[in-house]
Amino acid sequence: xxxxxxxxxxxxxxxxxxxxxxxxxxxxxxxxxxxxxxxxxxxxxxxxxxxxxxxxxxxxxxxxxxxxxxxxxxxxxxxxxxxxxxxxxxxxxxxxxxxxxxxxxxxxxxxxxxxxxxxxxxxxxxxxxxxxxxxxxxxxxxxxxxxxxxxxxxxxxxxxxxxxxxxxxxxxxxxxxxxxxxxxxxxxxxxxxxxxxxxxxxxxxxxxxxxxxxxxxxxxxxxxxxxxxxxxxxxxxxxxxxxxxxxxxxxxxxxxxxxxxxxxxxxxxxxxxxxxxxxxxxxxxxxxxxxxxxxxxxxxxxxxxxxxxxxxxxxxxxxxxxxxxxxxxxxxxxxxxxxxxxxxxxxxxxxxxxxxxxxxxxxxxxxxxxxxxxxxxxxxxxxxxxxxxxxxxxxxxxxxxxxxxxxxxxxxxxxxxxxxxx
Amino acid sequence: xxxxxxxxxxxxxxxxxxxxxxxxxxxxxxxxxxxxxxxxxxxxxxxxxxxxxxxxxxxxxxxxxxxxxxxxxxxxxxxxxxxxxxxxxxxxxxxxxxxxxxxxxxxxxxxxxxxxxxxxxxxxxxxxxxxxxxxxxxxxxxxxxxxxxxxxxxxxxx
Numbered sequence: 001x002x003x004x005x006x007x008x009x010x011x012x013x014x015x016x017x018x019x020x021x022x023x024x025x026x027x028x029x030x031x032x033x034x035x036x037x038x039x040x041x042x043x044x045x046x047x048x049x050x051x052x053x054x055x056x057x058x059x060x061x062x063x064x065x066x067x068x069x070x071x072x073x074x075x076x077x078x079x080x081x082x083x084x085x086x087x088x089x090x091x092x093x094x095x096x097x098x099x100x101x102x103x104x105x106x107x108x109x110x111x112x113x114x115x116x117x118x119x120x121x122x123x124x125x126x127x128x129x130x131x132x133x134x135x136x137x138x139x140x141x142x143x144x145x146x147x148x149x150x151x152x153x154x155x156x157x158x159x160x161x162x163x164x165x166x167x168x169x170x171x172x173x174x175x176x177x178x179x180x181x182x183x184x185x186x187x188x189x190x191x192x193x194x195x196x197x198x199x200x201x202x203x204x205x206x207x208x209x210x211x212x213x214x215x216x217x218x219x220x221x222x223x224x225x226x227x228x229x230x231x232x233x234x235x236x237x238x239x240x241x242x243x244x245x246x247x248x249x250x251x252x253x254x255x256x257x258x259x260x261x262x263x264x265x266x267x268x269x270x271x272x273x274x275x276x277x278x279x280x281x282x283x284x285x286x287x288x289x290x291x292x293x294x295x296x297x298x299x300x301x302x303x304x305x306x307x308x309x310x311x312x313x314x315x316x317x318x319x320x321x322x323x324x325x326x327x328x329x330x331x332x333x334x335x336x337x338x339x340x341x342x343x344x345x346x347x348x349x350x351x352x353x354x355x356x357x358x359x360x361x362x363x364x365x366x367x368x369x370x371x372x373x374x375x376x377x378x379x380x381x382x383x384x385x386x387x388x389x390x391x392x393x394x395x396x397x398x399x400x401x402x403x404x405x406x407x408x409x410x411x412x413x414x415x416x417x418x419x420x421x422x
Numbered sequence: 423x424x425x426x427x428x429x430x431x432x433x434x435x436x437x438x439x440x441x442x443x444x445x446x447x448x449x450x451x452x453x454x455x456x457x458x459x460x461x462x463x464x465x466x467x468x469x470x471x472x473x474x475x476x477x478x479x480x481x482x483x484x485x486x487x488x489x490x491x492x493x494x495x496x497x498x499x500x501x502x503x504x505x506x507x508x509x510x511x512x513x514x515x516x517x518x519x520x521x522x523x524x525x526x527x528x529x530x531x532x533x534x535x536x537x538x539x540x541x542x543x544x545x546x547x548x549x550x551x552x553x554x555x556x557x558x559x560x561x562x563x564x565x566x567x568x569x570x571x572x573x574x575x576x577x578x579x580x
Contacts, residue, residue, distance in 0.1 A: 074444065086508045086547035117444075124455070124492045125548050127561045160442040165451055165490030168546065182450035182476075184489040200444045244510035244551035251552045287509045287547075317551070319509055333512050337546055343489075 005217050005238055006210075007254035010097045015132065017139040020100040027100075027145045029216035033108040034153040036219075041112040045215070047223025049236030054080055054171070054208030055286065055315045057235075057303045061223075064205060066195035067113040073202035075115040077106055078180065081122040081129075081209045082164055084171035085286035086337065087317030090240035090252050091209035095122070095129040098213065099136035103159065105215035107150060110157045113205055117158050121176050124165040133161045168341035172389045173206040174198075175343065186343045187389035210240055232258035235302050239316050241265060246274045246322035258305075262297040266320055278323040281406070285314025287334050288394030290401035291327075311401070326419050327409050331402040332360045338395035349392040352383040356399055368414035373403055428471055432456050436475065446476055450486055454493055463494035491546070499534045499541035501579055504558040507544045510551030515568075519555055520544060522569050526576070 013019060020026030033041055046061030067075060079102065083091045094102060106118050122130050137159055140146035148156045167185045169175040174188035177199050198204020214237055218226045227236035235257040244250045247270035255269075262282055266272065273279055279294040284301065290311040292299075299305050306313045321330060339353040356379055359372050380396035387393070403410060412420045426433075432453075439452055453472050458464055464487060473483040487493045494502075503523060507516045520531055523542045527535050534541040550556035553565035557572075564575060 083549045084547065087510055087551050089549045089551050092549055117442075123549060124490070125558060125563075128563070158442065160439075162448075163451065163455055165455065166492035166546075167490050179451065180448060181445065182447035182486065184486055200448075242552060244554060245513045250510075250554070283509070319513070319551070321513060325513060330509065330512070333507070334509055337508055340546065 004254040005214060006094060006098060006101070006240060007252065010093050010252070012097070014097050015099065015136070017100060017136070017143060020098070021143075024098075024101075025220065027104055027140075027143075027151075029219040030104050030107045030111075030145065031151050033219045034111055034151055034155055038112050038114065041108065041219065044218055044223040045112070048218045048226040049223075049230060049234055050211060050214060050218065050226065051235055051303065052208055053210035053214075053239070053315070055085060055288075057313065060207065060211055063195070063207070064109070064113055066193070067203050067205060068196070069114070071114075071203050074117060074200070075113055075202050076199040076204040077110040077113060077115045077118040078173075078176070078199055078204055078206045079106060079118070079120040079209055079212055080171065080173060080176055080206050081120050081126070082171035082176060083123055083126075083209070083315075084168045085288060085315045085317060086334075087242060087244055087283065087286045087319045088315040089242050089244070090316070092126060092129055093240075093252055094209050094213050095126070096132050099133050100140065101213040101216055102133075102209055103136060103140050103146060105212035106159060107146060107157055108215050108219055109205065109207065109212060111155055113203075115205075116156050117160075119160050119162045119180055119199070121162050121164060121170070121180055123170075124163045127163075130161050130163050137161065167343075168337070169343045169389070169391060172391065175389065176206065177204065184343070186345050187391075189388060230257035230259075232300070232302055232304065234304070239302075241301065242315070242317040243270050243320065244317070245320040246277070246325070247320045248272055248274055258300055258302040260301055262292070262299055262301050262318065265301060265318060266297065270320075273320065273322050275322070279320070280323045280325065281321040281327055281330075283317075283319040283321075283398075285312045286317040287319070287337065288312075288390075288397060289314045290397045291405060293405050311397075324421065326364075326421055327402060327406045328360065328364045328413050328419065331398060332357070332364045334398050335360050335395065338391065342391060342395070346387040346392065348383045348386045349395065352379050352392070353395045355379050356395065360399070363410060363413050364419065366413060366416070366418035368410070370414060372414065373407070373410055376403055426471065427461075427468060428457055428475075429460060432460060433475070447478060449476055450478070450483065451490075454483075454487055458493060462500075463497050465497075497534070497538070499539050501540050501576075502558075502560050503540065503542045504545035504548075505542070506546070506548045506550070506554070506556050508547035510547070511555040514554040516555035516557075518569060519557070519567060519572055522572065526573075 050060040051057040170179045170185040175185040179185035194204040230236040241253045339357040344350045380399040383392045384396040556565045
């Protein structure tokens with residue numbers, strides 16, 4: 001087993017500041033960073049080939065580099081801890097077991113971009129994790145690692161936990177910013193991008209929990225070291241894979257980026273399919289990712305390899321489906337989710353998701369019509385790429401891929417007038 | 423406005439939070455959470471009081487509160503069961519849990535028992551997919567559930 005940055009600390013004992021200071025070299029990276037030139041920190045981040053762990057995979061160093069040096073308005077660093085993509089549950093472990101890694105990463109990030117205020121926007125349901133973060137933040141304040149004049153350097157940074165209240169769309173960064181400002185979490189028109197005008201109108205960087213929690217390692221051991229942990233050219237570090245569904249050992253698995261195929265994850269790390277059944281389908285990157293069939297899983301689970309076969313790594317949330325679960329029923333559930341979560345701003349998404357939900361549901365219940373599959377593809381084509389944010393694409397991708405790859409299952413429902421396995 | 427319905431504790435905690443944001447409107451979500459903690463739901467007069475405190479129109483409070491599923495705009499039972507039925511949980515048998523609750527309490531999903539003890543709702547992804555099926559009972563997570571584990575939990579409630 002190779003070295004892990006996070007997983008080895010995923011237990012209750014790692015949480016207190018004392019453990020972090022004594023066993024994990026806690027807050028040595030922020031001491032080092034606060035004596036560095038800000039451009040050099042961003043340079044290390046660029047060298048690290050860290051790509052945002054929230055789902056889009058955008059290079060973090062480049063993102064930090066977009067922040068204007070001078071700004072009349074206050075700048076902000078915001079941590080996206082909404083973790084709302086179905087299938088994803090890794091950030092929860094970071095927040096409840098190693099909260100100080102995240103806090104220290106945010107201190108460094110804030111210094112690098114010149115922000116004196118930061119927020120951790122955490123999904124409302126994670127009440128326990130929000131409390132644990134509050135406690136850890138208080139510990140950091142008391143130890144002089146956060147707040148005024150951090151480590152005696154003159155740099156000040158205040159950090160506040162802000163709870164969401166149950167809306168998938170608040171994982172989208174501009175929806176999140178609106179929600180932080182006390183509004184409905186509706187995504188904004190871009191540009192301006194958050195780096196120009198984000199939270200409260202100020203230049204803002206929004207990063208995922210796992211991204212920020214890796215920053216102390218990158219500063220202490222260097223961008224090059226981090227980059228070399230990854231096995232592909234443009235994807236550094238380790239990754240936290242969330243595997244769920246019909247595997248024998250679901251959970252969070254930390255492995256070097258680009259080092260593992262979906263088959264290895266499912267059969268070696270998770271010990272195969274429940275009841276030793278056959279594999280039917282794999283959703284490789286959260287419920288928004290186009291589905292793969294059982295014979296498509298010899299692919300490296302990373303950004304480019306998955307993109308090449310028409311799907312995405314997303315938040316590295318891998319949902320495994322065995323042969324005896326009806327894929328039509330599964331797609332109906334996924335589509336119901338998007339119809340429920342569509343914020344309603346863009347007509348193609350608001351109307352289209354509901355139509356798709358209705359059609360898939362009637363197919364599932366045996367009332368489908370011959371022309372329904374063509375209609376589903378037509379609707380999904382009219383959503384994808386035609387909305388302000390990625391929710392539209394997230395709803396369309398599963399529909400297109402399920403219908404294309406499991407067409408026979410859909411046709412059997414339509415022609416037989418019921419679910420064949422019912 | 424008449425006598426305040428929200429406690430002194432509510433107002434103190436909001437005052438403390440105020441310095442953390444450059445705008446008072448940003449307190450809206452935290453205020454609604456704190457108000458709901460005291461009232462278990464958000465009746466109209468509470469929404470109005472929150473609006474008055476923050477300095478926004480009552481309609482703006484409703485516009486925001488109704489966007490988020492965690493704010494209860496209708497009364498809920500003493501025990502609010504939010505069972506995740508999203509992708510990972512449905513693969514792991516969450517439907518069975520919901521149906522079991524419906525039968526056990528004699529209500530449909532989304533409803534509250536006549537004695538106001540239990541509300542059962544289907545929830546979207548709770549971010550606990552590795553320990554599916556999962557549910558929230560009020561503020562607490564319960565994971566890797568089975569029908570018998572759920573029964574054990576429910577039968578031990580007051």
